[in-house]
Amino acid sequence: MSDIGITVKKDQDFSEWYTEVVMKSEMADYAPIKGCMIIREHAYAIWEKIQEVFNKKIKDTGHRNVYFPMFIPEGFLKKEAEHFEGFIPEVAWVTHGGDTPLEERLAIRPTSETIMYATFAKWIRSWRDLPIKINQWCNIVRWETKATKPFLRTREFLWQEGHTAHATSEEAEEEVLYALGEYQDVIEKYLAIPVIAGKKTESEKFAGAQYTTTLEAIMPDGKALQMGTSHNLGQNFGKVFDIKFIGEDKKDHFVWQTSWGFTTRLIGALIMVHGDDKGLVLPPRVAPIQVVIVPIPVKGADPAPIAAKTKEIYASLKEKGVAIVLDDREEYTPGWKFNQWELKGVPLRIEIGPRDLKQQQVMMVRRDTRQKITVKEQEAVNKVTELLEEIQHNLYARARIELESKTSAVKNYEEFKEVLKEKGGFIKAAWCGSPECEAKIKEETGATIRLKPFEKETTTERCVFGGEEAQEIVYFARSY
Amino acid sequence: MSDIGITVKKDQDFSEWYTEVVMKSEMADYAPIKGCMIIREHAYAIWEKIQEVFNKKIKDTGHRNVYFPMFIPEGFLKKEAEHFEGFIPEVAWVTHGGDTPLEERLAIRPTSETIMYATFAKWIRSWRDLPIKINQWCNIVRWETKATKPFLRTREFLWQEGHTAHATSEEAEEEVLYALGEYQDVIEKYLAIPVIAGKKTESEKFAGAQYTTTLEAIMPDGKALQMGTSHNLGQNFGKVFDIKFIGEDKKDHFVWQTSWGFTTRLIGALIMVHGDDKGLVLPPRVAPIQVVIVPIPVKGADPAPIAAKTKEIYASLKEKGVAIVLDDREEYTPGWKFNQWELKGVPLRIEIGPRDLKQQQVMMVRRDTRQKITVKEQEAVNKVTELLEEIQHNLYARARIELESKTSAVKNYEEFKEVLKEKGGFIKAAWCGSPECEAKIKEETGATIRLKPFEKETTTERCVFGGEEAQEIVYFARSY
Numbered sequence: 016m017s018d019i020g021i022t023v024k025k026d027q028d029f030s031e032w033y034t035e036v037v038m039k040s041e042m043a044d045y046a047p048i049k050g051c052m053i054i055r056e057h058a059y060a061i062w063e064k065i066q067e068v069f070n071k072k073i074k075d076t077g078h079r080n081v082y083f084p085m086f087i088p089e090g091f092l093k094k095e096a097e098h099f100e101g102f103i104p105e106v107a108w109v110t111h112g113g114d115t116p117l118e119e120r121l122a123i124r125p126t127s128e129t130i131m132y133a134t135f136a137k138w139i140r141s142w143r144d145l146p147i148k149i150n151q152w153c154n155i156v157r158w159e160t161k162a163t164k165p166f167l168r169t170r171e172f173l174w175q176e177g178h179t180a181h182a183t184s185e186e187a188e189e190e191v192l193y194a195l196g197e198y199q200d201v202i203e204k205y206l207a208i209p210v211i212a213g214k215k216t217e218s219e220k221f222a223g224a225q226y227t228t229t230l231e232a233i234m235p236d237g238k239a240l241q242m243g244t245s246h247n248l249g250q251n252f253g254k255v256f257d258i259k260f261i262g263e264d265k266k267d268h269f270v271w272q273t274s275w276g277f278t279t280r281l282i283g284a285l286i287m288v289h290g291d292d293k294g295l296v297l298p299p300r301v302a303p304i305q306v307v308i309v310p311i312p313v314k315g316a317d318p319a320p321i322a323a324k325t326k327e328i329y330a331s332l333k334e335k336g337v338a339i340v341l342d343d344r345e346e347y348t349p350g351w352k353f354n355q356w357e358l359k360g361v362p363l364r365i366e367i368g369p370r371d372l373k374q375q376q377v378m379m380v381r382r383d384t385r386q387k388i389t390v391k392e393q394e395a396v397n398k399v400t401e402l403l404e405e406i407q408h409n410l411y412a413r414a415r416i417e418l419e420s421k422t423s424a425v426k427n428y429e430e431f432k433e434v435l436k437e438k439g440g441f442i443k444a445a446w447c448g449s450p451e452c453e454a455k456i457k458e459e460t461g462a463t464i465r466l467k468p469f470e471k472e473t474t475t476e477r478c479v480f481g482g483e484e485a486q487e488i489v490y491f492a493r494s495y
Numbered sequence: 496m497s498d499i500g501i502t503v504k505k506d507q508d509f510s511e512w513y514t515e516v517v518m519k520s521e522m523a524d525y526a527p528i529k530g531c532m533i534i535r536e537h538a539y540a541i542w543e544k545i546q547e548v549f550n551k552k553i554k555d556t557g558h559r560n561v562y563f564p565m566f567i568p569e570g571f572l573k574k575e576a577e578h579f580e581g582f583i584p585e586v587a588w589v590t591h592g593g594d595t596p597l598e599e600r601l602a603i604r605p606t607s608e609t610i611m612y613a614t615f616a617k618w619i620r621s622w623r624d625l626p627i628k629i630n631q632w633c634n635i636v637r638w639e640t641k642a643t644k645p646f647l648r649t650r651e652f653l654w655q656e657g658h659t660a661h662a663t664s665e666e667a668e669e670e671v672l673y674a675l676g677e678y679q680d681v682i683e684k685y686l687a688i689p690v691i692a693g694k695k696t697e698s699e700k701f702a703g704a705q706y707t708t709t710l711e712a713i714m715p716d717g718k719a720l721q722m723g724t725s726h727n728l729g730q731n732f733g734k735v736f737d738i739k740f741i742g743e744d745k746k747d748h749f750v751w752q753t754s755w756g757f758t759t760r761l762i763g764a765l766i767m768v769h770g771d772d773k774g775l776v777l778p779p780r781v782a783p784i785q786v787v788i789v790p791i792p793v794k795g796a797d798p799a800p801i802a803a804k805t806k807e808i809y810a811s812l813k814e815k816g817v818a819i820v821l822d823d824r825e826e827y828t829p830g831w832k833f834n835q836w837e838l839k840g841v842p843l844r845i846e847i848g849p850r851d852l853k854q855q856q857v858m859m860v861r862r863d864t865r866q867k868i869t870v871k872e873q874e875a876v877n878k879v880t881e882l883l884e885e886i887q888h889n890l891y892a893r894a895r896i897e898l899e900s901k902t903s904a905v906k907n908y909e910e911f912k913e914v915l916k917e918k919g920g921f922i923k924a925a926w927c928g929s930p931e932c933e934a935k936i937k938e939e940t941g942a943t944i945r946l947k948p949f950e951k952e953t954t955t956e957r958c959v960f961g962g963e964e965a966q967e968i969v970y971f972a973r974s975y
Contacts, residue, residue, distance in 0.1 A: 044614065044617075044618075046563065046564045046610070046614070047568065047571070047610065047613050047614070048564055048566050048567075048568060048601065048610075051564035051566060052564070053561065053562070053563050053564065053614060054561060054562040054563075055561055056559035056560065056561050056629065059559070059560050059561050059562055060559070060560070062562075063560065079536035079539070079540070080536065080539050080540070080543065081533065081534060081535055081536050081539050082533070082534040082539055082542075082634075082653060083526070083533050083534075084526045084528055084531035084532070084533065084651050085634060085651060086528050086531060086650075086651065087528075088527065088528060091527070103593075104593045104594075105592075105593055106592075106593060107589050107591070107592050108589065108590060108591040108592075109587050109588065109589050109590075109603070110588060110589075110590045110591065111587070111588040111590065112585075112586075112587050112588075112638035112650075113583075113584045113585055113586060113638050113640070114584075121528065123589070123603075130526070130527065130528075133527050134524065134526070134527070134533060137524075138524075143826065149536065153634070154562075154565060154633070154634065158592035158593050160593070170566075170592075171564050171565060171566065173562060346623065
């Protein structure tokens with residue numbers, strides 16, 4: 016038994032616990048290529064669920080999916096200087112097609128602004144062609160030199176990238192916040208992970224953006240994880256790629272642009288935030304399997320009536336649209352099955368044994384609290400729906416408490432360093448706004464400014480590092 | 496007006512017609528990288544529809560989606576000799592990550608057998624681990640040196656690739672035909688393209704397979720297009736990658752494998768088969784927009800009642816689940832709109848003008864036949880459903896007749912060459928089974944054996960090329 020279970024406690028060796036959960040729950044596997052991963056069916060199904068939810072949202076608001084080539088000529092990447100600087104060190108280069116060296120080497124997309132916007136320039140002529148609101152789901156390559164970890168940092172990963180072009184700056188601003196809002200909805204309502212939202216500082220923004228907005232979550236080890244970002248590109252790329260339109264005023268204007276993305280990292284966050292010493296714990300709204308039903312045979316008793324009842328309840332739940340698996344495999348014991356489905360994070364287990372049958376009841380076991388609940392047979396279907404909702408909310412509420420307990424306000428640098436060392440998490444501190452203080456703090460502590468809250472928190476305190484007059488309270492953390 | 500319409504007739508310059516339709520209907524655009532394309536929203540939405548339909552099918556039969564890395568170490572590709580020979584000339588090579596040369600160069604997947612099966616060897620231990628039935632939707636790169644054409648031949652394209660491993664040869668055989676059957680269903684029932692099914696010859700099979708099954712369609716220019724293939728890999732890869740399992744007999748066995756795929760080429764076929772001189776014609780079951788509704792304002796008449804009626808019918812169709820667009824833009828004339836939606840292949844158009852309003856009727860115009868039908872207002876919703884079904888069936892029926900008219904049986908090589916020259920299409924001819932005759936015919940005429948029908952058609956004729964005793968009747972054609 017023990018060899019399939021998790022052998023490390025989450026609060027004892029978090030990093031090792033994470034790797035064990037990822038591998039043993041069959042979310043991912045190491046690929047035979049350094050720094051790459053295999054996304055297995057259990058995790059990919061979650062990604063598909065995220066895609067389904069997000070696609071519905073963005074299509075309802077007039078966005079459309081497309082697919083652009085993954086090859087980007089070196090010259091394109093170089094056009095926007097800041098953008099180039101930001102991405103060039105981690106680009107994978109294609110140099111040969113068959114035996115033939117290429118005339119110009121090609122980058123595998125680290126992001127698609129340049130290739131897309133070169134084409135926007137062709138598509139956009141008049142204000143009637145605006146807005147353009149497109150999105151693509153694709154693979155991305157960034158040749159990481161740091162240690163990689165499944166879902167959190169790999170050289171190839173999956174993401175969505177939205178790219179829009181607008182006639183006015185206001186529209187672009189709205190779009191930036193629209194995308195971030197939808198991200199927040201997906202992450203909080205589906206993945207049950209609470210986040211904080213705000214703006215990145217100049218040194219942390221997307222390379223080539225005017226500003227970057229972000230959602231940040233906190234992991235159990237006290238490190239922050241960036242969950243999704245939405246960028247206001249202003250007219251930076253428009254000017255570089257010459258994306259102009261003739262306005263209703265008959266004059267030439269450059270477009271205003273946004274881009275936004277989230278990645279398969281979200282799955283890493285999901286694992287870290289909700290998992291426990293038994294393995295994964297999946298929120299019902301994204302769980303590929305929401306309920307598993309297991310017949311409990313008892314030696315000497317006739318298995319047929321239990322099998323029949325199990326199938327009956329399975330069928331009525333399936334009909335209701337519940338993602339349910341009936342595990343009636345004979346080669347495994349109920350105990351083995353319980354462990355396996357707990358490892359895989361299935362939110363709810365239903366057991367039916369001889370005693371349940373006799374008393375016209377079933378046993379339900381919640382994955383999140385491991386609570387056992389006896390339910391009358393005729394109430395089973397409704398109870399499942401109810402419990403799944405409850406589990407969803409409980410996971411979010413638990414994580415919310417965790418986020419709050421991992422958020423500290425500090426008054427000075429000593430306290431800052433102590434909190435960072437003792438418990439990590441988000442540290443709210445006053446900052447004078449200077450990149451120098453920001454850089455020094457990063458250098459000395461490893462913590463960066465994760466975000467400046469949208470609602471500027473003014474303060475009478477002085478900068479936590481330099482002691483100058485502070486501009487506002489910002490959130491620091493070490494991060495993934 | 497004319498600059499947005501198609502300027503070339505389909506039966507006069509088919510190749511140019513195709514390119515114009517693809518570009519002007521905004522299905523695709525040239526990418527700023529040689530041999531690559533941009534899949535635009537109108538085409539990508541069709542791809543999404545195909546994904547939805549196919550995912551449902553394969554998931555219902557126990558297949559699951561996954562994602563493997565797109566990088567394949569050169570050494571892996573080389574392991575299966577035939578496979579390597581088949582793919583190596585068109586591999587794109589990644590040689591650098593950032594500034595650092597890689598120790599071993601990496602192929603961008605031309606197909607994923609090798610990377611997946613190296614991992615299967617790790618996953619499979621016992622008969623209990625079988626079958627494995629996985630699929631992935633991803634991008635594929637084959638560095639074509641021939642002239643490229645959107646959807647039909649590009650250096651990067653999208654596809655799905657199914658990969659399975661089984662305990663017995665029989666199961667693998669069944670799986671091969673299962674996949675081909677689902678392909679046929681998607682292609683005939685959704686894309687409305689009739690196909691013929693059969694086996695590839697030894698020289699045309701997938702590099703590394705035991706045998707390949709295929710679906711072939713005929714295009715209006717008389718050339719065949721391979722629509723999807725399903726391969727029985729036997730134990731070839733199992734032996735090379737050492738994929739063994741302990742059977743119920745406690746002995747070691749190599750697994751039996753299959754792989755199968757179709758690509759975004761299907762969209763090219765869709766355009767070619769159904770399109771006409773006005774542009775695209777899309778089958779309702781895969782059309783991103785099934786119905787467009789256009790109010791027809793008349794000078795001097797009050798536009799409000801027409802607008803209200805149009806919105807009412809729009810709403811009731813939308814509620815019914817019809818993919819409908821209400822085109823009430825004021826900056827374009829009805830005539831301009833008609834042309835635009837015809838160009839984009841929308842199956843059905845509804846017009847409402849003052850006369851319709853007065854007589855409580857609407858005008859429906861079929862894209863496939865361009866027939867105009869007056870429908871009583873209260874019957875409009877039901878009529879739309881009925882017409883969409885009718886259009887779907889009509890497109891298939893038309894294409895079926897075309898396929899039959901483009902299939903010829905010939906008795907000798909003279910006739911063979913004449914038919915090929917005059918009308919092309921499928922040529923049924925007797926073949927002795929020798930690769931030499933096959934190669935000679937290809938060399939002299941450009942035609943290849945597209946398939947050997949599953950139901951062997953025996954014959955008393957002699958080989959169309961060499962005159963030896965014939966094995967069977969096979970289908971020849973020039974192809975894309």
